Amino acid sequence: MRVDQSLHSTPLCSLPPCILVLWLLLTSPLSAGQQTVIYPRPESQGDVRANYPVAVLQLCEKKSNQAFLLKPSKVSSQQGRSIRQLIKGIDMDIIWALTTEERENALLPIRIPIDRGLLGWRMLLIRKADSDLFQTVTSREQLAALLAGQGHDWPDADVLRANQFRVATSSTYEGLFLMLARGHIQYLPRSISEIWPELNSHSDLNLQVQTHLMIHYPAAFYFFVNKNNTQLASILTGCLQTASQDGSLRALFNQYFRNAIVEADFAHKTIIALDNPQLPEATPLTTREYWFSPEEMLQNE
Numbered sequence: 001m002r003v004d005q006s007l008h009s010t011p012l013c014s015l016p017p018c019i020l021v022l023w024l025l026l027t028s029p030l031s032a033g034q035q036t037v038i039y040p041r042p043e044s045q046g047d048v049r050a051n052y053p054v055a056v057l058q059l060c061e062k063k064s065n066q067a068f069l070l071k072p073s074k075v076s077s078q079q080g081r082s083i084r085q086l087i088k089g090i091d092m093d094i095i096w097a098l099t100t101e102e103r104e105n106a107l108l109p110i111r112i113p114i115d116r117g118l119l120g121w122r123m124l125l126i127r128k129a130d131s132d133l134f135q136t137v138t139s140r141e142q143l144a145a146l147l148a149g150q151g152h153d154w155p156d157a158d159v160l161r162a163n164q165f166r167v168a169t170s171s172t173y174e175g176l177f178l179m180l181a182r183g184h185i186q187y188l189p190r191s192i193s194e195i196w197p198e199l200n201s202h203s204d205l206n207l208q209v210q211t212h213l214m215i216h217y218p219a220a221f222y223f224f225v226n227k228n229n230t231q232l233a234s235i236l237t238g239c240l241q242t243a244s245q246d247g248s249l250r251a252l253f254n255q256y257f258r259n260a261i262v263e264a265d266f267a268h269k270t271i272i273a274l275d276n277p278q279l280p281e282a283t284p285l286t287t288r289e290y291w292f293s294p295e296e297m298l299q300n301e
Contacts, residue, residue: 035232038093040082041072043173048197052256053096053223056240061251063239064176078102078172080153081097083107089226094236098155099220107224108233111284112240115193115291116253120219120276122189123264124210125199130186134210140272143213149176149185155187155278159217163274178269181205185221192264193257217274220283244289253292266294 037057043049054070062069073082073091085092087106098119099109125132137143144165150157152169160167170176170186177198179185187210190198195209223240225232243249284290 025036028071034100036069036071036093037232038071038073038091040079040092040095040179041074041076043076043078043187047173048201049194051253052193053114055252055256056223057094059243059248060236060239063242063248064235067073077106077149078153079138080252083224086224086226089228093229093232096221097224097225098153099222099224099280099283100281102278103155103224104282106227108227108229110223110233110236111220111282112219112237112244112251113222113290114240115191115221115257116250116290117219117221118193118253118257118261118292119191119221120217121192121264121292121294122212123192123195123217124215125180125188125190125195125207126186126210128206129178129184129209131208131210134187134213138270140274143215146186149179149188151176156208156219158272158278159219159276160189162277163217165200177202177205177207180207192260195261197262212268212270214266214269214271215274216271218278218279218283218285219276250289261292 003128008200022165039054040050040059042048057068057070061070073085077085079095079097080093082095083097083103083106086095097103098116101109103109123244124134125286133146137146147168148160150160150167150169151173152171154169157169168179170179176185180188181202189295199207199209221238225236240249243252
């Protein structure tokens with residue numbers, strides 16, 4: 001709709017009430033730019049995995065000068081269900097997840113890894129009673145012989161299987177911690193960004209972080225939107241590029257994860273490197289500023 005430019009030279013007090021309301025609606029920055037963005041509600045009260053992605057969205061709101069109205073989805077759901085909702089455009093506008101070829105075919109990825117690849121760096125959550133068992137594990141083959149736990153709809157399960165690891169799955173996030181506590185699985189690989197908050201929120205289960213082993217595979221953690229939502233994709237791409245270039249995304253990353261990275265103690269870990277056959281060719285692995293580097297962190301210490 002075109003607004004008569006002569007309205008801008010007319011005193012507001014002299015405009016008829018109906019015209020004044022229309023003029024205010026059409027020229028209000030909030031109404032012009034506001035966009036509701038529905039994101040996945042956390043799966044449980046102790047699930048803090050959404051905190052950082054939501055903070056990145058809030059950073060994007062500032063960088064893009066868009067009036068985002070961020071809202072959690074009406075109900076909690078596992079990752080697979082959230083993806084299906086997003087594909088259908090039902091009560092979901094954005095998700096964050098590790099990328100795979102299948103997901104990039106079904107959705108529109110924003111190919112800037114918001115966690116700088118940190119989800120691919122995994123430490124092991126184990127039972128305290130199994131501490132001695134893991135002290136003797138020093139090789140990929142020894143770890144692969146033990147039973148890992150994963151979410152049934154997590155790409156990580158397929159990554160582990162592709163590398164000949166034994167895997168048992170749970171249909172719920174909280175179910176994984178109960179499986180571990182009951183000895184139905186022997187370890188739960190969790191990202192450096194996740195493992196300590198999860199240990200704290202399950203302090204009643206007699207779990208601990210294993211001290212000398214770490215798994216690594218290349219992994220890109222993206223925002224995804226519906227394939228038809230090119231406007232939101234464009235806004236997110238622009239703001240994330242800006243935030244990467246001006247250092248604000250890295251600053252936010254450090255704010256959330258630097259303490260965990262230091263506590264991970266890379267210099268004294270046995271790192272078991274795995275392949276990720278699900279990683280799409282379009283993943284920007286050569287764009288160095290997008291990725292976390294343990295070597296760079298150690299040099300800056």
